[in-house]
Amino acid sequence: MPPQARRLRADAARNRDKLLASAVHVFGERGLDAPLEEIARQAKVSIGTLYNHFPTRQDLFDAILPERLAALERITTEALADPDPWDGFVRFLSGLFELQARDHGLNDALARRFPDDSAVGAACRSGFAQAELLIERARQSGRLRADFETRDLITLMWAMSQVIRESMEVAPQTWRRHLAFVVDGLRAEAAHPIETPPLTDGQLEKLIRGR
């Protein structure tokens, strides 16, 4: 398939690139709710041009986030390559949150829900599928507690995203400490019975589609 359905004019391609670079920067700095006018301004392009290339905010996300999410895939793959399933799992968590800590936009993205027909939605799904393998492997090794499910990872991601967001500026390592406490609770030998069941399929559905 061609990189563009119809090739862009030289100036248009240049502007598109400037917009993408600016968007990465602005979303990374201010989160996914940053004003689009700011992105246009930093790209030194008019707001009209931005809308010309990316009619909706989601189009901008789709052009930027999947590449960032690919970094996550790399981390998952590395973690799966770790011979020790538990170490691999912990490594995955650290890598994931480190990534979120580095990129405010990605942090927002992972705490947010996307339409599942979007490119971001697809990338998330594939990321989760990989994470599932990791979790399953760690659980079967007997080191990860048996009642931890992939769904519980979603909750953990919400939690960590907030810790990262709040501490980012003043004490950017805080998330590591918090994660350490949580990880200690995920070891099989730490497990105590939990009354509350995990999310049901229906709830998961609503949460993922939602917003």
Place this chain on the structure above:
Amino acid sequence: MPPQARRLRADAARNRDKLLASAVHVFGERGLDAPLEEIARQAKVSIGTLYNHFPTRQDLFDAILPERLAALERITTEALADPDPWDGFVRFLSGLFELQARDHGLNDALARRFPDDSAVGAACRSGFAQAELLIERARQSGRLRADFETRDLITLMWAMSQVIRESMEVAPQTWRRHLAFVVDGLRAEAAHPIETPPLTDGQLEKLIRGR
């Protein structure tokens, strides 16, 4: 001291009450960033009257939140009354987050920083002082891990506030499950050494004053 510096006129007192009731409701429903015009509208009072009584949003917070935070104090006291220091500690955490789960505004409030000359700031400080006792007691009993500090409670509150916020509508019990994982990591026997140190005084200062 008199309930008011100068007694309010009958209609003014009525309006003030309507505004407070409305604010509790709206903040509880939509969080502390809810539009003030919405509060005025639900109180069936003009926006000018709202500003007349509460010149700033903070004034509204100060009139509402300390009472809600008092509920927290009740929980802490009860928890301190529990003969088992660990059970008391866990009870405190459940009570705290249950409170947050019931009241979106309070949830926001506890994840937010307030000027420390405000009534809310004072209420928070006093709440923390009590929590500190609880934590100290649980730690000295040998059941709570030795490296858990009051500062780590702040981080936990950020984390839980987000879990609550995200799951509230679809699966309001989610926070309980997440808390169970975390609590298992806080038991002394689950503890593994943590490399990242807790917040320093300076960082804490900035975080609390901040925003």
Place this chain on the structure above:
DNA sequence: CACTAACTTGAGGAGGTCCTCAACTTTCTG
């Protein structure tokens, strides 16, 4: 080079929130 299709521009309407203030209304006091 000239012409057309592709692209860019930015002013401005729409919608939202904040906050003010001059004109009006109500309560209270003597």
Place this chain on the structure above:
DNA sequence: CAGAAAGTTGAGGACCTCCTCAAGTTAGTG
């Protein structure tokens, strides 16, 4: 019950963000 003081009102200015579109500019083609 009249006058003064206290309180209420809502239109409107300031600001922000979104998004559109008619007019202007530029790249690429024959």
